[in-house]
Amino acid sequence: MTARLFRTAGLALLLLALPAGAKEPPKKAEPVAQEGIEVPKPPFSDGIFPCTGCHDGKQLKVDTKRRELAMHSEIELKHGPESRWCLDCHDANSRDSLHLASGEKVEFTASYKLCGQCHGDKFRDWRVGIHGKRTGSWNGQKQYLLCVNCHNPHSPRFAALKPMPPPTRPEAIQTKKGGAR
């Protein structure tokens, strides 16, 4: 008896909810299908990839203990170094890929998924084309950049640039006969 009552109530609720659901404004447009995103190749240092060139499990044994590395000394970790180290992102058993917190493997070409785990707000903006650079056509095909094309994953702050020349001050404009006055 009680079960039937519940079922009826549930059905009524469902019926009530249905038209309301239909009236809801359409979901915020997700202009790009996540898997359809065209991204360039990750900017590897010369000769570094594939990682399995050295990390093939034979020459180098897998050591998952957190430590100072003898190799890769050029990498300075400025990305929350207290709480993070190499194998949090790089996969110990499959060196040519990365892995998410869940252990799921992610290719270097889809590293944005890895970044998006923590930087969800930026990831969301990037997918709709607000965070990061897009080139191409405003009403058609667009080219994206991977997060790592602008942010070095080991030191993600956008690098400072030399500014291009400032405008000429009016008093510094040379007078020329027949030219600028």
Added chain:
Amino acid sequence: MTDSKHTFHLDSNQQASSGCGLDRRDFLGAGVAAVATALTGCGTLSKEEFLQHNFQELTKEEVLSVIARLEKEYKAKYGKDVKVGTTPAMPGVIFGYALDLSRCIGCRRCVHACVKENNQSRSPEVQWIRVLQLDKEEGVNLQHADQYYNPAEVPEEGHFYMPVQCQQCKKPPCVKVCPVGATWREKDGITVVDYNWCIGCRYCMAACPYGARHFNWGEPNLPPDQVNTDTHYLGNRPRPKGVVEKCTFCVQRTRKGLYPACVEICPTGSRKFGNLLDKTSEIRYVLENKRVFKLKEELNTQPNFFYFYGV
């Protein structure tokens, strides 16, 4: 009956004038050319150029002949085939622009990409984008703006950067003051200048609250090897001396579906561009989801250029 009489009169007139060996049209043309030469103080202005009407009033054939004449002139001047386009506004499009103040680092890549794309004078260099360095403590306070900053590296501590260019107003004061109607707002929201109709009075420059219009005080110095040959009549075609010019959102690019040059170059991705009427466009996403403001909103110029904070 009256018609035939009228025709007869015309005919007799023509016969009369051809009788003297010079018809009325030729006579007037030569006279006008002489006056033109006298008025402008130089002999470079052709009769056709002097007699050309406002671009908005030209018929299709007249447009074609104007374009042919311009292309010939540019060929002679720069030794290059400069294509002068007249692509009209796309239907159902109003362009909008959004600039992320939390990302811009003031590197001026946009300023120089713009000069290159739009055939501005190189010396003195005319720049359509002005990047202001502002104090973080002061916020958007133009009293504290510096456009001549030049450190070794940007961004500088305690500062943020605000590029200012034409805001493509819905109520453009520059258009309102033009005494000759040489500047107007196109259907896609871009304010353009007919350089052949502009008289160089610079009222528009005085009226623009954004300093977005620039005057060619001298003959624009554009080296032939730096000419961008893909141009638009109302946009980046090489300009003569004595006319006002301004940002057109790269009309020659955007009407073909491309991003403006400043969007294309920005290394930080601060610049967003798209169709305000398209619900799925990036620009609409910014307007609907970010903190957005308009520069000098209190003046009611109603810009289609927005600043936002992407953080």
